[in-house]
Amino acid sequence: MIDMHDATPPGDGGRALPDPEPHPEPPPEPRPDPITTDEAFTQCHLPVMVFDSGLRALRASSGAARELGFTEEQMYGRRITEILPPHACRTVEDGMRRVFQTGEPEQFLVRGRARPEAGERVWSVTVSPIKTPAGRVRHLQLSALDVTEQHLARERLALLNDVSTQVGSTLDVTHTAQEMADAMAGRLADFVTVDLLDSLFRGAEPRPAATGAVALRRAGQQSVLPGVPEAIIQPGEVDHYPQSTPPVRCLTTGRPSLHRAVDEDFSSWQRADPERSEVVRSFGIHSVMVIPLLARGITLGVAVLARHRRQDSFDQDDLLLAQEIGARAAVAVDNARLYTLERTTALGLQRSLLPRRLAAQDAVEAAYRYFPALTRAGLGGDWFDVIPLSGARVALVVGDVVGHGLRASATMGRLRIAVRTLADVDLPADELLVHLDDLVTHLAAEEDPTAEPGLDPSTGLIATCLYVVYDPVSRHCSAAAAGHPPPAVVTPGGAAEYVDIPPGPPLGVGGLPFETVEWELPPGSVLTLYTDGLVAGSEHDPGNGMTLLLQCLERPAASLDALCDDLIHTLLPAKPQDDVALLVARTRALDTSQVATWDVPSDPAAVADSRARTLASLAQWRLDDLGFTAELVVSELVTNAIRYGQPPIQLRLIRDASLLCEVSDSSSTAPHLRRARTFDEGGRGLLLVAQLARRWGTRHHAGGKTIWAELDVAEHRIVDL
DSSP states (O other): OOOGGGOOOTTSTTOOOOOOOOOOOOOOOOOOOHHHHHHHHHTOSSOEEEEOTTOBEEEEOHHHHHHHTOOHHHHTTOBHHHHSOHHHHHHHHHHHHHHHHHOOOEEEEEEEOSSTTSOOEEEEEEEEEEEOTTSOEEEEEEEEEEOHHHHHHHHHHHHHHHHHHHTTSSSOHHHHHHHHHHHHBTTTBSEEEEEEEGGGGGTSOOOOOSSSOEEEEEEEEEESSTTOTTOSSOTTOEEEEOTTSHHHHHHHHOOOEEEETTSHHHHHHHHHOHHHHHHHHHHTOOEEEEEEEEETTEEEEEEEEEESSSOSOOOHHHHHHHHHHHHHHHHHHHHHHHHHHHHHHHHHHHHHHSOSSOOOOSSEEEEEEEEOOOSTTOOEEEEEEEEEOGGGOEEEEEEEEEEESHHHHHHHHHHHHHHHHHHHTTOOHHHHHHHHHHHHHHHHHHOOTTSSTTOOGGGOOOEEEEEEEEETTTTEEEEEEESOOOOEEEOTTSOEEEOOOOOOOOBTSOSOOOOOEEEEOOTTOEEEEEOHHHHSOTTSOHHHHHHHHHHHHTSOOSSHHHHHHHHHHHHSOSSOSSOEEEEEEEEOOOOGGGEEEEEEOSSTTHHHHHHHHHHHHHHHTTOGGGHHHHHHHHHHHHHHHHHHSOSOEEEEEEESSEEEEEEEESOOOOOOOOOOOTTOSSSOHHHHHHHHSSEEEEEEETTEEEEEEEEESSOOOOOOO
């Protein structure tokens, strides 16, 4: 028989298996140690308290006793309102009642002082329910964690973020400074002032005075008290700070400074300024910071921050925060300063390119309005002009260069001068626009896209123009347009309508023709020329704007200036996005008694008759003193027409603000002024006319040419040749 107990498993070499290890004994059940638990709670350095359903204190840790200033025995049985500071009672009490009702823990922040003599702290308070085995809330546990540093850090970051997003929303220096004061008041300081160097507002480079008091203009201020009662000067006023004061030292050194009411330098500032000292005393200002507004190496001004409601004084962390805010705000102020300077320069350039006053003429009574756009894109290229022409006529011009910026303004100036030059040649309206179109094309070809940042070469150089000529003798009007809105006409009866002018292509397109439209205007009609910025405002589309323009023109107006004001007030939004040029003109007509016209035979003997008729007309107009000068001019012009021109020949005199002498013939050959040599027998005729007349010239028309000379009625002179 085999003893099964002695058998060994195969492969074990006959060795016996070891005895299995005994099972470990389970650990003893933990038993609560009331003494240890009580000591741990009592000695806990965190503020922890237990309250019953009546919100009366049952237990308090050593941390709670330390922070609240009571022993545990003193707090036992007291209600929450008798233990916590008044500012925290309502928040904590409401939270504890909600936890009793819901059985869910709550967490909230409490800010203030646990004891009057302690500094302001921020606590993260957690109220947790203590439940019975049945799940009923029997007691509450309140624990508090000091999160002052973390909370202040978050507040500082939030303030810096708000400053970055809120300060500098506009490119206005004063508004930017006020935004800085608004951002800091109530969050970092109780009273904030922002003062900038007075020279900054005059467009000069901001630089404090080397000696003497420094003039600082109040740009912004804010207070936690309504009405900013702490301020002794108001925004826009200038305050003069002595050299020894902290703001001036801050301007000079570019370094911030921290002051308390007990410091000697702060006391000396008060002694030097009794009015400011009275404000400090009456409001209890106890801590002040002076921050430089430094941007791109230039000190623009200073910001003064004061505390009087908040008991804590400023510390070094507050100084660093205020310095960072000042640096960011200073960049925004400097951007606004540079923009204002650039805009003022560009506006001055643009206004210098526009007519400062309308040229004297008697064909129309005119009034105008010009408004540059209030946008960051810069000034536009709208322009207008009133150009006296020969024959008592007048040219009315309105144009618009597409785009904004110096490019548009410079192009506008070039086009206006070109229009004046071409108008002096007395070109018809359509021919003038053809030459102007060639000029724009050449300017675009010469343009360097890299010369102006942000210039898009794909847009090209495009402009629109409306050119209108009115003749008070014939009462005829002629006009041509290059991509421009048509003029509006109001008849003496009050009806308003647009003139049907083919719009033509804009200037710069090239190769396309322009058309001239002619019509007759009764005396007293009102012509209205404008740019599209007037009718294409943000509140209406161009179609509605043009309809509204006619409605406004049909309303009676006391004067042309009143009509301009009414149009601007009705059609323009508060902040127009495009430049607006508006020109209105009431037509006049010359009476037939002011014009004398004769046909002149192509015979040298007719010169004497022309002189005689001229003297007779001057006598009728009571211009006998001008007779000798006019006789010489008429004699030379008629003689030239007979000798070099072709019949028919016509002499016309126009009595207006000046005396106009015109001689027309059918030849297209224009005379040229030359200087005769000593022994030349001829060549002095036009030179004589040029010396006697205020101005003279030649204009071509379909039937030939007209040579004209304008004599000054008030002052004429004989030149010794």
